[in-house]
Amino acid sequence: AQSVTQPDIHITVSEGASLELRCNYSYGATPYLFWYVQSPGQGLQLLLKYFSGDTLVQGIKGFEAEFKRSQSSFNLRKPSVHWSDAAEYFCAVGVRTNAGKSTFGDGTTLTVKP
């Protein structure tokens, strides 16, 4: 079975600083990878996804993520964080044979300092 680890429970960055949120997965083949963002009291919004091809994927709101097979990682990055980026971020892995299910990491809470 697949699993997802987000090592950082809470990250604080200053507005304008760069951001990297870590995600490691465990799965025997190439998975489908996702990053979602959740604002308080809201559902999840897809930031970006990796299915195949170019390992650097661009998403919405200026986010990007890089799939590194050798490290089983899919880290999320943003060059300059805005105060509105403060939220909960979830990494997820899906597999073709799993009837559309995804496995979610425990999430990383991002706080942005002014």
Place this chain on the structure above:
Amino acid sequence: GAVVSQHPSWVICKSGTSVKIECRSLDFQATTMFWYRQFPKQSLMLMATSNEGSKATYEQGVEKDKFLINHASLTLSTLTVTSAHPEDSSFYICSATDRGAPPSGEQYFGPGTRLTVT
């Protein structure tokens, strides 16, 4: 596109009563709908998977008689919390996969329903 709605967005009910939460895919047909429960500051816990016209598949530890799921059409799934108790208070989120897309695990999420049982 790919919008999922939930109704109600929040509900307060008395202990012992039942409450129904609706999940609708507004602009696509959903192959599968998922129901999650989320406790404060925690990740999503998958409760069940439902496919149109068939019985829901519940995750281990989820009481199927307590959390009734009906998936009557390709755009509507409902979760009924029966005989609700305060410990059922939580944030319930549904999601759906697009029937027109390959099965990849990509899900479209509803905005969630906050249930408070008094």
